[in-house]
Structure formats: C-alpha cells, structure tokens
Amino acid sequence: MDTSSSSMRAPSMRARSNLHQRIARDLGERIAAGDPVPGKFLPTEADLCARLAVSRSALREGVRLLAGKGLITSKRKVGTVVRPRTEWNMFDPDILAWHLAAAPTDSFVTDLFEVRRIIEPWAAALAAQRADAPTIARIGVACEDMVRFQGKAEELLEADLRFHETILEATGNAFLISFGALIESALHASFQLSWSGSAHTPEYSLRRHRRVWETIRERKPQDAFALMSELLRSAIEDVHDALLTRRLAVTEGNGLFAGPAAPERPSAPQSGEPAGPAPRRRARRNHPHPNQEERQ
Amino acid sequence: MDTSSSSMRAPSMRARSNLHQRIARDLGERIAAGDPVPGKFLPTEADLCARLAVSRSALREGVRLLAGKGLITSKRKVGTVVRPRTEWNMFDPDILAWHLAAAPTDSFVTDLFEVRRIIEPWAAALAAQRADAPTIARIGVACEDMVRFQGKAEELLEADLRFHETILEATGNAFLISFGALIESALHASFQLSWSGSAHTPEYSLRRHRRVWETIRERKPQDAFALMSELLRSAIEDVHDALLTRRLAVTEGNGLFAGPAAPERPSAPQSGEPAGPAPRRRARRNHPHPNQEERQ
DNA sequence: GAGCCGCATTTGTAGGACAATTTGGGAAGT
DNA sequence: ACTTCCCAAATTGTCCTACAAATGCGGCTC
Structure with missing residues (x-):
C-alpha cells in the first residue's frame, strides 16, 4: 500500500482534527478503496509509524477507531487484517x-x-x-429552505438532507434515525454524479418535496408513502442516467453475464404488486459473493 | 458512574479478549444503559484508569473503540462526552x-x-x-436445521438467524447485509423475552419459514414479500405479548401522557393500504425527542 | 462592571520498555 | 524420511513517563 503520496496531501487541510482521526481517515479511505483488499494485512505498526x-x-x-467500525481486527503476532466487507x-x-x-x-450507488x-416511503x-x-x-422549513437556496x-x-432526516426523526424510531448517514451519502453521491444530468427540472423536485410534506x-x-416513493423513483432515474453516462464514458461494455442469472420478469404477474419500489431492471450483479478470504 | 461493582465481575470470563476490548465493553454497556446519560461526561482519564x-x-x-461507533467524543481540556443517541x-x-x-x-424492541x-419483506x-x-x-439448509434443532x-x-441472514445476503445489497446484526439482536431479544410466551406453536413458525424459502x-x-410479512407479523405478536406481560409484571401503569400526542387512527381510511407493515397501535411513544443536551 | 490574561486541567502525542502470543522453522527422535 | 516437540523471532498488547496543546475559568486590571 502506497502511503507516501496521500499521507502528505494538503498538510493544513483538516488540521482541526486530531492526529489519530486523520490517521483513521487516511487508512479508512485506502481500505474502502480496496488498497489492502479484505483478507489481506496492513503493514506492521512499525512500518506504518515510519x-x-x-x-x-x-x-x-x-x-x-477503524476497529470500532468493524473494518479491521488485530491479533498478536499475526497483524492487522482487513475484515470481509460483509462485516x-x-x-x-x-x-x-x-x-x-x-x-x-455503480453497485454502491445503486444499493x-x-x-x-x-x-x-415507510418513514x-x-x-x-x-x-x-x-x-x-x-419539515416545512426544510422545504422552504430548498426553495430559498x-x-x-x-x-x-x-x-x-435536513428534509429527509427530519422525516426520519419524526418516526421516533431510533434505527430509522440512523439512516440519516446513508441519505447524506446518497445525496452527496447524486450531487457529485448528476450535477448536470437531472432530466427533471429542480422546480419539479421541489414541488414533490412539498407535496410529501x-x-x-x-x-x-x-x-x-406513495409520494415519497415517487420522489425517490425520479431521483433514482436521474442517478441511473448519470451512471449510464459515466459508464459509457469510462469503460465500454461490461456486459458479460448479461444473461439469465436473475430472470428479467419485470414483475411476475402474481397477486397485486406491493406498493413501493418495484422489482427493477438490473442486468449486472455479476459478483456471486465469492466470499473472498484470501490471505497474502 | 459506579465502576467498582461490575468492573471486577467474572474475572476469567471473556479473558480471551484484549484489555481495551473489555474496557470498551464495560464502558459501552454502561453508556447504553444510560449511566452517563447523553450530554454528560465520562470521568477523566485519570479517574477511569484508577x-x-x-x-x-x-x-x-x-x-x-467507542468513539469509532459514534458513542462518545473527546476534546482537550473538556473531557469525553456521551453523544446524543441519535448520533x-x-x-x-x-x-x-x-x-x-x-x-x-420496550421502545428498543418495538423499533x-x-x-x-x-x-x-423487501429482502x-x-x-x-x-x-x-x-x-x-x-436458505433451505437453514430451514432444515431449524427443524432438526x-x-x-x-x-x-x-x-x-442464518435463515434470515442468508436471505439478506441473497439480495446482493451491501447495506441490507449489514442488517444481519439487527436481526441477530432482535432474535436474541425475542428469545430472552418470550422464551415461553409464543402463542404460536413452533411447528407453525417453521412451516412459515419453509414457505418463504x-x-x-x-x-x-x-x-x-407477503409470506415474510406474515412471518414477521406473528413474531411481532409474540414479542408484543411478552412485552405486555413483562410490563404488567414489572411496573404498573406508566400511562401518563397516554393521550393525544399521536392520534390513534389505526389506519386512516385512504387509498388501498400498502402491503406490509400496517400502521400499528402504539399508544405510548411518550418521548418527544427532547434533544437532551444537558451538561453536568 | 467589563474585558483581558494567565494558570490549571484535561486530552493528545511521543517514545521506550517489556509482556504475551503465535507463527514457523529447526532440532531431535523415531 | 517423517513426525513431534520446542525454541526463537516477530508482532501486537500493555505499561510507563514526559511533554505538548488547547481551553475553560478565575482573577487581575482598567
């Protein structure tokens, strides 16, 4: 793992945070990017210190700090190993x-x-x-702020973000409130993806938010329930288009295995379709969870 | 916070884990139980060491380790404070x-x-x-094991647990997989609650699992979707009954504020009820999320 | 009374020493 | 040649001491 390049990036940026927090971020970003792939070991403490x-x-x-998040575990004489992503x-x-x-x-954003x-919608x-x-x-204030800004x-x-997080909070469910982080991540992702894309006008999105409220x-x-489903469906469409654009721009045709692993059947004609997210098209999903546990 | 009693409990139990892990568990259980309530400070490092x-x-x-889970944050000269539960x-x-x-x-289990x-159901x-x-x-093996054991x-x-976790895994969604921990917690809770209760016979539950499979x-x-909804509904009924029993046994009538904060209306008669978790009776939900930020 | 300054307190970082543990290889015995 | 046992090296775990940095608070000055 190459620590020399990024460890000295932006020496004064984020100088407000503590050293161990910066270390955790450094290592965490690396691990999330797959630098030491799950199952592999980090360098020894002596190495990393140097x-x-x-x-x-x-x-x-x-x-x-990273161990607290389940990313790694350490054992005497063995070293510090990156845990499987499922953990x-x-x-x-x-x-x-x-x-x-x-x-x-792609799969991260889609998931x-x-x-x-x-x-x-349930929230x-x-x-x-x-x-x-x-x-x-x-919630109403958040709507107005969206118009204002x-x-x-x-x-x-x-x-x-405040709009969606307040709705979660309004449920009073402690676990749903913890979803705020996920929404924040999704908003940032869609922002940094479809800064331009958005087939729908902003006014359209704002009106949808207001109607949910x-x-x-x-x-x-x-x-x-229904309106929030709609709101998210259109948001997903924007992101999906942006992903398609990016995928075409970067890599061409990862279409191996576009086949019958998961039969298409857009919605198997059975008893009434449950309201909410419909079973969506997803021709990829190539990785059969190989349970990668390789050690170096 | 009283550390003297429980810190020396079961001296050889869990002696396999590291010291800092035991410390984290000790403090974590305490904090989860509300010993230093959110907003309050832990003792100083010197105190805790002693x-x-x-x-x-x-x-x-x-x-x-606890900071990595979002439970606490430390600042120089200020101390280590327990973060609000929403974080x-x-x-x-x-x-x-x-x-x-x-x-x-109660609210923990209900949530x-x-x-x-x-x-x-979506999973x-x-x-x-x-x-x-x-x-x-x-998934089928898990079903058979349930019968066998x-x-x-x-x-x-x-x-x-393996049954439900494998279903999550089968979705291929990295976030859904992270729900396994929550399910494990729920199963343990219902086990330690309704070890006896269960209005439904075990065979009934097993048959439901098999039909989902x-x-x-x-x-x-x-x-x-529908069968998993049913399975969970009956599980919830069992747990709910057990909670009622326990509540009656332990404390009598915490019914202050049993009033109009959230109007009853079991399910506002509108367009077709969405399949899945029905809006449930919940006369409690007393805590209006007071955003408690008190400092000692 | 208000504003400013310094001090005391608390966490943060550095560095060294030793303990505990486990891997792996080497030695010895069969 | 193979197995078994043991020792040693490597690695994280724990303890200790010292100092740095930040910051809240009290007291001092104007």
Whole structure:
C-alpha cells in the first residue's frame, strides 16, 4: 500500500482534527478503496509509524477507531487484517464518506438508493402518523429552505438532507434515525454524479418535496408513502442516467453475464404488486459473493 | 458512574479478549444503559484508569473503540462526552448487544421489529429475484436445521438467524447485509423475552419459514414479500405479548401522557393500504425527542 | 462592571520498555 | 524420511513517563 503520496496531501487541510482521526481517515479511505483488499494485512505498526511519520500511540488509536467500525481486527503476532466487507458497518457515516471519497462504484450507488427506496416511503408514512407539530413545522422549513437556496448547490443539498432526516426523526424510531448517514451519502453521491444530468427540472423536485410534506402535515400516511416513493423513483432515474453516462464514458461494455442469472420478469404477474419500489431492471450483479478470504 | 461493582465481575470470563476490548465493553454497556446519560461526561482519564486499574494507553484505546461507533467524543481540556443517541450507530453489532445486555427497553424492541418488518419483506422479494442457486440451497439448509434443532434452543436460534441472514445476503445489497446484526439482536431479544410466551406453536413458525424459502426458490417475489410479512407479523405478536406481560409484571401503569400526542387512527381510511407493515397501535411513544443536551 | 490574561486541567502525542502470543522453522527422535 | 516437540523471532498488547496543546475559568486590571 502506497502511503507516501496521500499521507502528505494538503498538510493544513483538516488540521482541526486530531492526529489519530486523520490517521483513521487516511487508512479508512485506502481500505474502502480496496488498497489492502479484505483478507489481506496492513503493514506492521512499525512500518506504518515510519511511513506516516507518527508515533505508535497515535497510530494505534487510529487503528482502534477503524476497529470500532468493524473494518479491521488485530491479533498478536499475526497483524492487522482487513475484515470481509460483509462485516463492515455500512451505515457508519465515515465508512460511507470514505466510499464516496474513492470513485463510488455503480453497485454502491445503486444499493444506496435501493435501500432508500425501501426505507423512506415507510418513514414518511410513519411520520404522517406520529410526527408532532414542531417536527412537522421543521419539515416545512426544510422545504422552504430548498426553495430559498435554489441557486446555491451547497445550501440546497443541506436543506434537502435536513428534509429527509427530519422525516426520519419524526418516526421516533431510533434505527430509522440512523439512516440519516446513508441519505447524506446518497445525496452527496447524486450531487457529485448528476450535477448536470437531472432530466427533471429542480422546480419539479421541489414541488414533490412539498407535496410529501403536505401529506405528512395532513396525516395521510398512505399518500405520504406513495409520494415519497415517487420522489425517490425520479431521483433514482436521474442517478441511473448519470451512471449510464459515466459508464459509457469510462469503460465500454461490461456486459458479460448479461444473461439469465436473475430472470428479467419485470414483475411476475402474481397477486397485486406491493406498493413501493418495484422489482427493477438490473442486468449486472455479476459478483456471486465469492466470499473472498484470501490471505497474502 | 459506579465502576467498582461490575468492573471486577467474572474475572476469567471473556479473558480471551484484549484489555481495551473489555474496557470498551464495560464502558459501552454502561453508556447504553444510560449511566452517563447523553450530554454528560465520562470521568477523566485519570479517574477511569484508577477505577478500572488499567493503564492510560489501554483505556484510551478502549475509548477510541467507542468513539469509532459514534458513542462518545473527546476534546482537550473538556473531557469525553456521551453523544446524543441519535448520533449512535444503531446498526453496530456491539451497540445492539450492549443494549440487550441491559434490560432492553420496550421502545428498543418495538423499533427493532418495526425496522425488520420494513426491510425483510423487501429482502425476501429481492432474494426471490436475484439469489443464485447455491445461496437458495443454503436458505433451505437453514430451514432444515431449524427443524432438526427444534429441541435445542441454542442451535435453533442460530439456524433461524442464518435463515434470515442468508436471505439478506441473497439480495446482493451491501447495506441490507449489514442488517444481519439487527436481526441477530432482535432474535436474541425475542428469545430472552418470550422464551415461553409464543402463542404460536413452533411447528407453525417453521412451516412459515419453509414457505418463504419455497417462494424464493420458485422465484415469486410478491409471494415471498407477503409470506415474510406474515412471518414477521406473528413474531411481532409474540414479542408484543411478552412485552405486555413483562410490563404488567414489572411496573404498573406508566400511562401518563397516554393521550393525544399521536392520534390513534389505526389506519386512516385512504387509498388501498400498502402491503406490509400496517400502521400499528402504539399508544405510548411518550418521548418527544427532547434533544437532551444537558451538561453536568 | 467589563474585558483581558494567565494558570490549571484535561486530552493528545511521543517514545521506550517489556509482556504475551503465535507463527514457523529447526532440532531431535523415531 | 517423517513426525513431534520446542525454541526463537516477530508482532501486537500493555505499561510507563514526559511533554505538548488547547481551553475553560478565575482573577487581575482598567
């Protein structure tokens, strides 16, 4: 793993954070990008201390930070190994950010929005049932801020995030609240992807947000569910288009295995289609979870 | 915070783990139980070192472990503060385990199953679309193991968990896979709650599991969705009954504020009820998320 | 009374020493 | 030649000490 290049990047950037936090970010971004691939070992502490030019205390505290997120485990005499990705805490805000720092994979972004589309309609429905007045008001404020900051992308993103996070909060469910990190990651991803793409006009998206808010305010769970589903569907379309564009631009035709692993059947004609995210087209999904456990 | 009693519990139990891991577990269980309530500070490092009789290095590494999970943050001269619960990583396996170690709150268990009921039907549907043959076979093996271990609670629990986790894995979605920890927590909770309760016979539950598997094998997403919903609904009923029993046994009438904060309306009569988790009765939900940020 | 400064406290970093553990190879015995 | 046992080297784990840096607080000055 090449630590020389990025370890001395932007010496004063993020100088506010502690050393062990910077170390954790450095190693975390690397690991998320697959530098020491799961199953492989990090360099020894002595090596890392020398390469990063830090003391062993700071290095070990940074490593502990990553261990707390499930990224790595250390054993005496053996070393520090990167755990399989299935063990990572994919809802951890830092891990999500580190994934985005490296060029986010198609599957990463797709999975992100898939989960959003499962969770958020329900969150909206529950919010419509349970939200108290002040929280509903805050959702409204977020909507207004989105209109207000329509020009400035930075603030618009923040208001958009606040809109969705407040809805999660309104459910009162501690676990749903933890989804905020995932949404933030998704918004950043779609921002850095489809900064241009967006087949839908911003006004269109803003109106959708406002309509979700209105259904919550009016205590109509089913409508909130449906409208949030719609909102996410259009967002996914934008991101999907952006991904297609990027994929065509970067690499051409990864279409091996475009076949019958998962039969297309857009929606098997059975009893009524469950409301919400429809079984979507996804011709890729080539990786059969090879359970990679190789050691170096 | 009283560290003297529990810090020296079971001196040889878990002697396999490292010291900083034991420290993290000790502090983590305490914090999860609300000993230093969010917003309050932990004792100083010097204090903790003295109370736990460990070196500062080991203590700090344990604290870093907790910081990696979002439980606490440290600042120079200020101290180490417990972050608000909304910032905790509620999908972290350790945090979930620590919550269960203390007597799990009603709302904890309820929220747990609420999220399960949102996620898992979709996971089953996606698995029915995407699962490859070996994974489907493993789901079947889990079913058979559940039948085989019907007597022994320990192995039954393990097979049950394996059933649900394999379905998550079959979706191929990295984030859904991270839900395994939550399911494990839920199973342990329902085990330690309704060890007896279960209005439904075990055979009934086993048959439900098997039918979910069959729909996945036969690539029927909608049926998988519906059956998994049913399976969870009955599981929730059991747990809910157990909670009621326990609540009546332990404390009587915490019914202050049983009022109009969230109007009852079991399901506002609108367009067709979305399939899946129905808006449920929940007369409690007393905590209006007071954003407690008090400092000591 | 208000504003500024210094001091004390607390966490952060450095560095060295030794302990514990496990891998792997080498030696010895069969 | 093969197996078994043991020792030694390598690596993380723990302890210790010292100092650095930040920051809240009290006191001092104007």
